[in-house]
Amino acid sequence: MPIQWNYRFALRTEGMKSSIIRELLKLTQDPDLISFAGGLPAPELFPVKEFTEASQKVLKEHGSKALQYSPTEGYIPLRELITERMNRDGIPVSADQILITSGSQQALDLTGEVFLDPGDAILLERPSYLGAIQAWTAYQARFVGAEIDKDGVNPDALRDGARSSPKFMYILPNFQNPGGTTLSEERRRKILELSEEFGMPVIEDDPYGSLRFEGEHLPPMAAIDALSNGGSLEHVIYLGTFSKILAPGLRLGWVAAKPEVMRYYVQAKQGQDLHTSILTQMIAYEVAKDGFLEEHIRKICEVYGQRRDIMVDAMKRYFPEEVTWTVPQGGLFLWATLPDGLDTGPLFKQAIAEKVAFVPGYVFYAPEIGKEPLRNSMRLNFSNAKPEQIEEGIKRLGRAIEKMMG
Ligand SMILES: Cc1ncc(COP(=O)(O)O)c(C=O)c1O
Known part of the structure; x- marks a missing residue:
């Protein structure tokens, strides 16, 4: 008898969805695309040398415990x-x-x-x-x-x-x-x-x-x-x-x-x-x-602070003046809001055409009966892209927003 898989899955699978962000990220693989979408740290700051040395040391000195x-x-x-x-x-x-x-x-x-x-x-x-x-x-x-x-x-x-x-x-x-x-x-x-x-x-x-x-x-x-x-x-x-x-x-x-x-x-x-x-x-x-971790965190903070400034400065120059945003004092993200009535869902497609990506804000709203997510916001990550990419990416995004606002 063929297996009727749908009858076999637990009820809890009905509510399960693949993360929209992970789906969106699949669209952002184009190397020319500048992505502000993921929550990714700056890869060039990863302490690769320290990890290489530590891996060797752990395996050499405590290999049997580590495995x-x-x-x-x-x-x-x-x-x-x-x-x-x-x-x-x-x-x-x-x-x-x-x-x-x-x-x-x-x-x-x-x-x-x-x-x-x-x-x-x-x-x-x-x-x-x-x-x-x-x-x-x-x-x-x-x-x-x-x-x-x-x-x-x-x-x-x-x-x-x-x-x-x-x-x-x-x-x-x-x-x-x-x-x-x-x-x-x-x-x-x-x-x-x-x-x-x-x-x-x-x-x-x-x-x-x-x-x-x-x-x-x-x-x-x-x-x-x-x-x-x-x-x-x-x-x-x-x-x-x-x-x-x-x-x-x-x-x-x-x-x-x-x-x-x-x-x-x-x-x-x-x-x-x-x-x-x-x-x-x-x-x-x-x-x-x-003390390595604390030293490393200081370095990360310095870089992310600069990147936030570069992003905010570029937004001031390239975004229509009706757009507002949060200016976080730390972390990886800021939240930008377009005028009421605009929708960052369609804007996402425009932005991809301009080769820049973000995450539309509505994906971050838990489903609630009788409540709709706000659709005019977006999350922008400032930690991952390099300064010149941030400048260029915000310029492209500003263009996409202006096109949408007509
Ligand atoms: C608020 C929050 N919690 C938890 C996580 C999960 O992080 P991880 O599983 O990498 O520790 C993230 C990742 O972005 C996050 O933003």
Whole structure:
């Protein structure tokens, strides 16, 4: 009997979609095309020499350990290095509260596995990180969105959403993807008060927090939480990653949470992949240790700050004056908005014809009954293209926008 595959797939596959960004990226393979679409770090900054030396050292000195199965929680020296960084940031976790994951994308998936039953609601920013929406759609979650403004998500909008009894809130406090916005300390505190009032955990996803090239560092919500709760993470589960501060190809991220929560993350990870590659963890530790990582982050920040300036300066010269944008103080992205009524979906096709790419803003909106995504925005990445490409790419995009505006 032939297999009727459609009857065999689990119900959860009905909501599954391939990431629109990954589909768009397939269109951007033309070498003449300038892409502001992906969330890619600057490849010329990857410390290739250091990784080459570290790989050889790890294999030579600890080869049999590096190629063996290892504990789910992760490589202890790497967890200690993460702990030290987090402690410096005011989050008083110990290494046994850190679980190494295969990128923070896996931490998002584990969050779904640990917390979500079909139909559960998630309270999140509108727009938000597409990879999280994709991961939690597979757990048949419902989304309740709270609009962001130029200062990030408004706690009052979150309060409205909290009435739908979400399982947790998902917050990107620093240089939000896609909005480029940062939450003030006051908003962070208000969100934590909401978490306390509604008994609703906060998933704090912070891939960009260390990539601040301007302005004053703000305490992570996990730090504020711990400070007001005797050093314990009572409300926050913190997600971090090496993707943007070292290299995304490593696929190394982490979760930090209180021990009773961490237990379930560890068990869920055991079912997914036993552990993250120990070889990669050992090599990354070898590269990152003894201050290299901090030095490297300083370098990245300098370059990304310059690239943001070049992009903003070019936008001032080449975009019609009705277009507005966020000016992030760190991270990888800014968010540009065209006049009401214009649609960046068709603009994307025009832009491809001009050989420049971006991500239309509507893809970052979680599906919600009765709510439509804004269609006149776009996300622009400023970390990946070289300065002369940024200038030229914005010129091309300005041309495409002008054509569209007639
Ligand atoms: C907000 C956010 N969270 C998580 C991730 C996933 O990162 P990774 O799995 O590479 O650690 C990204 C990647 O762009 C992101 O922007």
